[in-house]
Structure formats: C-alpha cells, structure tokens
Amino acid sequence: DVHVIGIRSKTKLTARVLREAKTLIVIGCFCIGTNQVDLKYAAQNGIAVFNSPFSNSRSVAELVISEIIALARQICDRSMELHKGTWNKVSNGCWEVRGKTLGIVGYGHIGNQLSVLAEAMGMSVIYYDVVNLMSMGTARQVPTLGDLLKGADFVTLHVPEL
Numbered sequence: 001d002v003h004v005i006g007i008r009s010k011t012k013l014t015a016r017v018l019r020e021a022k023t024l025i026v027i028g029c030f031c032i033g034t035n036q037v038d039l040k041y042a043a044q045n046g047i048a049v050f051n052s053p054f055s056n057s058r059s060v061a062e063l064v065i066s067e068i069i070a071l072a073r074q075i076c077d078r079s080m081e082l083h084k085g086t087w088n089k090v091s092n093g094c095w096e097v098r099g100k101t102l103g104i105v106g107y108g109h110i111g112n113q114l115s116v117l118a119e120a121m122g123m124s125v126i127y128y129d130v131v132n133l134m135s136m137g138t139a140r141q142v143p144t145l146g147d148l149l150k151g152a153d154f155v156t157l158h159v160p161e162l
Contacts, residue, residue: 001023005024007028009032012036015040018045061116062117065117065118068102072154097123099122100154103128103156105158106129106158107139111127124138126141126147
C-alpha cells in the first residue's frame with residue numbers, strides 16, 4: 001500500500017515486485033541510473049521513475065580517496081597483522097599519494113569530483129571517457145584506455161553498469 005518508494009543501487013524492483021505495489025505512483029533511485037527498476041513495467045503502469053545522480057557523488061569520491069590512501073599505505077595488511085597480535089611498523093612498499101598519478105575511467109559526476117579531491121592532495125589526474133569532456137582543474141583527458149593504464153599509479157572506474 002505504498003505510493004512512493006526510494007531505493008539505493010543494490011535494490012532490484014522487478015515486474016513481480018512492482019505488481020504487488022498496487023498504489024505505487026513513483027520510484028526514486030538515489031544512485032546513478034535507473035537500471036535496477038523494470039522500466040518497461042513501470043511505464044506500462046504509469047509509475048514515474050527518477051534518479052538523483054548527484055546525491056552520493058561526493059561521498060563516493062571521498063571513499064575512493066580513502067581507499068587509495070589505504071592501499072598506498074598498506075593499511076589493510078597492517079590492520080590484519082595487528083588483529084593477530086603483530087606490530088609490523090614498516091614503510092617499505094608504502095607511499096604518499098602526493099606526486100602520484102590517478103587515472104580515472106569515466107569522468108562523470110563521480111569522476112570529476114574525485115579529480116578535484118585528488119588534485120587538492122597533490123596528485124596528478126588523467127582520465128579516459130568515451131565522450132570528450134572538459135576537465136576540472138589541471139586534469140587531462142587521454143585518448144585511449146591504454147594511455148591511461150600506462151600513465152597512472154592508481155586507476156579507478158566510474159562507468160555505468162550497462
């Protein structure tokens with residue numbers, strides 16, 4: 001007996017599920033895209049579907065930055081060792097991210113937010129996208145995915161599931 005449903009990216013609304021929502025008039029997808037909803041069924045039954053692609057862009061970009069730092073500093077390895085009772089204070093194989101190059105595949109809402117944060121931390125940014133896009137800051141678009149992979153110390157993917 002709901003009129004409105006809001007979902008995140010992992011929730012799937014199939015025709016079978018939507019058939020049970022007899023009073024449903026709108027579905028809000030608070031994520032990138034609407035591919036987790038049976039759009040054909042929704043359209044045939046007058047159910048409006050919208051998404052809010054900007055709602056989580058900054059949060060995702062911040063999470064990616066934290067993961068890059070965790071990888072560069074081997075934080076997960078050290079955490080596992082500590083949980084097993086070993087204090088292994090090493091810096092061999094650990095790096096600061098400053099001065100490194102971040103390669104972003106997909107320079108949409110998340111990719112360009114990420115480039116701003118990475119540059120603020122002293123990283124160089126290159127990106128590859130199938131569309132020719134204007135860059136933020138000093139990020140530069142490279143012509144091929146191969147060029148990005150050759151030039152990046154870290155690579156992150158931000159492309160639609162489809």
